[in-house]
Structures are given as C-alpha cells and as structure tokens.
Amino acid sequence: MKLRYNLAIFLTWLPCVLFMQTPSLAIANELALPSRVMAADIRANLPQPYIVKKGDTLWDIARYFFKNPRKWLNIWERNLYISNPDLIYPGNKIWFDVKKEKAGGLTTVRPHPVVRIKPVERLEAAIDPSLLVTALKQQDFISPEAVKGVGYVLGSPDERINYGANDNVYLKFRSPAKEGAIFDVFRTGKPIRDPETGKVVGVLINELGQIKVMSQSNGITRGRVVRSFEEISRGDRLKPAHDINTRIIPDYPANKVNGDILYIRNDASEAGQHQIVGISLGLQDGMKPGTMISVYKNGRIIRDKVSHKMVTLPQERIGELMVLVPQQKASIALITKSTGPINMGDSVRNQAAR
Numbered sequence: 596m597k598l599r600y601n602l603a604i605f606l607t608w609l610p611c612v613l614f615m616q617t618p619s620l621a622i623a624n625e626l627a628l629p630s631r632v633m634a635a636d637i638r639a640n641l642p643q644p645y646i647v648k649k650g651d652t653l654w655d656i657a658r659y660f661f662k663n664p665r666k667w668l669n670i671w672e673r674n675l676y677i678s679n680p681d682l683i684y685p686g687n688k689i690w691f692d693v694k695k696e697k698a699g700g701l702t703t704v705r706p707h708p709v710v711r712i713k714p715v716e717r718l719e720a721a722i723d724p725s726l727l728v729t730a731l732k733q734q735d736f737i738s739p740e741a742v743k744g745v746g747y748v749l750g751s752p753d754e755r756i757n758y759g760a761n762d763n764v765y766l767k768f769r770s771p772a773k774e775g776a777i778f779d780v781f782r783t784g785k786p787i788r789d790p791e792t793g794k795v796v797g798v799l800i801n802e803l804g805q806i807k808v809m810s811q812s813n814g815i816t817r818g819r820v821v822r823s824f825e826e827i828s829r830g831d832r833l834k835p836a837h838d839i840n841t842r843i844i845p846d847y848p849a850n851k852v853n854g855d856i857l858y859i860r861n862d863a864s865e866a867g868q869h870q871i872v873g874i875s876l877g878l879q880d881g882m883k884p885g886t887m888i889s890v891y892k893n894g895r896i897i898r899d900k901v902s903h904k905m906v907t908l909p910q911e912r913i914g915e916l917m918v919l920v921p922q923q924k925a926s927i928a929l930i931t932k933s934t935g936p937i938n939m940g941d942s943v944r945n946q947a948a949r
Contacts, residue, residue: 636661637691644688651685660691735781736797736873736920736927737834742783744832745769748806749815757826764806766816766833776808777836778818780827787857787873787925790940796875796925799858803827805836843885845917852880852888853944856937857925865936872916874928874943882921888928890914891942892935910942 637660645659657664746768751758758764772778784799804823808816820827858873859866866872876882894908914933918926930937 636663638662644690647685647687647689649685656689735800735802736787736922736925737800738922738924739786739795739798741834742798742800742832744781744834746772746778746816746833748780748827748829748831748833750829757828758820759823759826760804760820762820762827763809764818764820764827766806766808766818767814768816768833771811772808772816774808774810777821778806778808778833779836780804780806780820780831780833782828782831789875789924790855790857796857796877797873797922799873800832801825803831806833843917843919845887846883846885847887848881848945850881851945852876852882853942854880854888856890856939856941856943859937859939865938866930866933867936868914868930868933870930870937871919872928872930872937874916874918874926875924876918876921876943877924877926878921879923882918882926884919884921886918886921887931888916888918888943888945890916890930890933890937891944892938893940893942913937913941916943 641660645656647656654664746766748758749765749767751762751764755762766772766778780803781800782803784801786795787797787799788794789796803825804827805821806818806827807821808818810817854874854876856866856872857875860871863870874888876888889912891910892913894910896905896907898904899906913935914930914937916928916930918928920927
C-alpha cells in the first residue's frame with residue numbers, strides 16, 4: 596500500500612532530522628518548526644474528519660489540515676501511537692482539534708463493519724400478462740348489489756335477437772351515458788355462498804363483450820358492439836368497462852387472513868396452476884389486486900392404531916394464488932403455483948397466519 600510505504604519512509608527519515616547535530620543555518624531555518632500548533636495554522640472552514648484514501652501520503656494529509664504542511668512533524672511527534680502503519684489505512688477518519696494540542700490534537704477512528712438487519716424481500720417472477728387477460732376477459736365476480744348493472748341491451752334496428760361484433764344495438768340506461776363510453780356486456784351466473792354462513796358473498800358473471808355508445812335519442816341510446824366473446828342477447832346487462840391491469844405487482848398481506856376456496860371456474864371439481872378460483876376473502880380482509888395467498892389442503896382424519904383415537908392430520912401447503920379482482924367479501928384469484936389438485940373447501944391464508 597502506497598500510504599504504508601510513505602509512512603515507513605517518513606518514520607525512517609524523522610530521527611535523522613530530529614537528531615542532526617550541526618545543521619547549516621539555511622537547513623536549520625528550513626527545519627525550524629513552531630513548538631505549538633495554533634488555530635491560525637489550521638485551514639479555514641475545514642470539513643472534518645478527513646477520510647484516508649488509497650494512495651494518500653503523509654504530505655497529502657498535512658496539506659489538507661495545515662497552511663504550512665511542515666507543521667505535520669509536530670503533530671506526529673505527539674501522536675507516536677500512530678507509528679504503526681496498520682493504524683492508518685484507507686477509510687480511517689482523522690480529526691485535528693487545536694484545543695487538545697497538548698495531547699497531540701489528533702484523533703483517528705478506525706472503521707468497523709456494521710451489521711444491518713432487514714426483513715427478507717422476495718422478488719416474485721413476473722406473471723405472464725396473457726394469463727391475466729385470459730383470466731378476466733370472459734368471467735368476473737361482482738357483489739350481489741351490482742347484478743342489475745347500469746343498463747341493458749334493449750334490441751336492434753332489425754328483428755334479430757342475438758348480436759356480435761360490429762352490430763348496431765339499442766341500449767337502455769338508468770342514467771344517461773356519454774357518447775364514446777365503453778361498457779362491458781355481461782350475463783349473471785350462479786351466486787357464490789360462504790360455506791360457513793351460507794350467505795351470498797358474490798355472483799359470477801359471464802363477460803359477453805363490449806359496446807360503445809354512439810348517440811342518444813328520446814331516452815334510447817344507440818350503441819355498437821366493438822368486441823364479443825359470446826353472442827349478446829336482449830336483456831343482457833351493462834356495466835362500465837374495466838381496463839385489465841397486466842402490471843399487477845405481487846404483494847403479501849401484513850395481517851393474518853384465513854379463508855376458503857369457494858369456486859372453481861367452469862364448475863370444475865379441481866384446479867391447478869393458471870386456473871381461476873373464487874376465495875372467501877375480499878376488500879374487508881385487506882385483499883387488493885396482486886395480493887398473494889397460500890393454499891393449504893386440509894388434513895385427513897385417521898384412526899390412531901395405538902391410542903384408537905381419531906386424529907386430524909396437519910394441513911399441507913399445496914399452492915399459491917394471486918388476487919385479481921377483489922369484491923367486498925370475496926375475490927377472484929389466479930393460481931400461480933400448485934403441487935397438487937386444489938379443491939373447493941381448501942384453506943387459503945398468508946404464511947404468517949395459523
């Protein structure tokens with residue numbers, strides 16, 4: 596290290612200077628040093644401490660502190676405890692205090708490692724946006740109070756009863772709709788009930804397509820079907836179109852939450868990775884788009900052959916899901932991982948909950 600090398604040279608050279616017997620007058624004047632360091636000798640407005648850098652020499656450090664760098668000899672004479680080169684190395688902090696000049700005036704602090712403890716941060720893999728679009732564009736989950744929508748399909752200029760993309764239709768709204776507004780067309784499905792209370796927590800709806808408002812006349816709204824997933828019929832309901840957020844950021848709830856699998860899309864008997872389910876946790880439980888919840892299989896009940904008692908085996912974690920659309924008391928979620936079949940009634944909870 597350059598600094599250690601320079602310090603060694605300095606320590607070798609210093610005795611020769613201090614014990615020279617008959618210096619010439621010029622040399623004596625050159626080496627004559629004030630016996631005390633005064634405040635006037637220190638550079639004005641000096642930021643302290645000085646942090647030693649790789650490659651620093653003693654002269655560099657002296658020039659930082661003093662108007663006359665030769666003052667440094669007096670300082671080192673009073674700080675022989677720093678004669679060990681290992682005590683001065685990059686990262687050291689050095690102060691000089693005139694008030695403590697009798698004690699050497701110099702203070703050094705050797706840096707030490709600092710341990711910082713932070714919660715573990717998990718970086719989740721990105722969710723394929725196409726999965727989110729597929730999951731949400733044809734089926735949704737709404738509160739029972741929202742099943743009537745904001746309007747419905749009234750008919751069409753001709754006598755057809757089913758409509759598809761680019762067809763013109765007539766609409767009826769409870770409140771006037773703005774020209775150019777887009778509405779989702781849906782048809783209600785079956786209600787979903789909480790398995791414990793039997794109360795309806797949400798209603799499944801099938802997304803049929805989207806209609807754009809074109810104009811209004813005598814309380815009737817003209818619209819055009821701009822997208823269709825299934826045939827749209829008279830009486831199908833309307834609700835404001837929602838943009839599908841494909842940039843959902845996975846997040847983990849801070850509080851303990853416990854719920855159940857209420858529904859598996861298409862009335863399937865079991866679900867796996869990338870399938871859609873309904874859960875009995877909603878906005879009232881802190882759910883939001885991106886909330887990650889683990890899925891647990893309830894343990895079987897078996898007979899202990901030794902004690903002859905019935906024993907419930909522990910729950911086992913079998914998957915993870917991400918909330919897509921939370922309602923007040925329930926949510927639609929996408930299964931992001933699974934190690935086994937997921938069934939209605941399986942438990943969902945965050946890892947902190949027990």
